[in-house]
Amino acid sequence: MAGRDYRGMSAAERLADRRERLISAAYTLFAQPGFHATTIERLCATARISNRAFYECFSSREDLMRAVYERCIEETLRSVSEAIDMAPPTLDDRIVAGIAEYIRFVTKDVRRARLMHLEVRRAGNVLSGARQQAVASFTKVIESSARGAARTPPLDLHLLALGLIGAITELLIEWVMTEPSPPTEQLIETAVYIFRRTFSSGGPLAASAQ
Template sequence: MGRDYRGMSAAERLADRRERLISAAYTLFAHPGFHATTIERLCSTARISNRAFYECFSSREDLMRAVYERCVEETLASVNEAIDKASPTLDDRIIAGIGEYVRFVTKDVRRARVMHLEVRRAGDVLTGARQHAVGAFTKIIENSVQDLPHALPVDLHLLALALIGAITELLIEWVVATPTPSIDELIDACVHVFRRTFTA
């Protein structure tokens, strides 16, 4: 396979352009936002041609999906690691998992905006990716509380979905509210809801 003046193969050049587009989109989709960001602006920021864009992604929505899925994968890995390191008590798992999720997502406001605000604005084309992410986070909750010593009054899966929704709304509030609630306040609110849900 031929190499260009930078010593990169065609596959390496494609991967490099793809990463530059993902990096540009991570910033621009967070601000000024998905709908305000054109393909031309993405290409300008990534320093590639408009033609090269379509060698990497089929559409702006396709690029948004790649950015969103990477944010989710990184967050899942961080949360799972925190829970694995926590002591096995339910309360410690709740505190570790929620604390890590909120801190990790809010550590970079771009991640918070992409995961909880802009993914919704991107439209129906990302519904599948968002449902997949919700399912993955729901599974973490279900696995963390599967050894409860008492029966739950309602279906565990539905409870987990409801709790994911609560965390999502709190993080949207963190993104858009003025003044911004503190990270500790978000974590305290989430932990309170989880404790009241799963403590007999």
């Protein structure tokens, strides 16, 4: 049976509203001061809900962190996929478009960058599965783009995609942790250089395969 309306909102709508307010509060607080420094009490105060209401929405801080992280990944994946779809159909153009969009989209909001590349690691093993799933999703994007190319690298494409993701991740951690942060365009240029050295016909992989 549906709950009675309260101030024009049903019970389901109130629950959804509280959940979104907690996600919004966590997006800011888990980024700064950070996951471990943020208590449930502070989250509830920022979201303007009771501590009891928190547990109607999430089972724990880790559960909330997972929801925020997965929201960031979903939005980033959508933006990167759209950029790749709009790029010319060559491997170079598609992957470069994806790299540039990923770095620009993530760094557009420092909270997103901190959550996706710093705080998710600090949260510990409870979020390792969510992070692994996110890496797998971005790996598939790179693999699907590369498989449509006329020429593919002479080594395992899945491992190469993982390596490229790892390089971009470390560049973004550097961007988050360093003061002043390196320019975003410099991060893109570096990641693209790594990609081209890996995938180009004149790169070290091609030479080693001869």
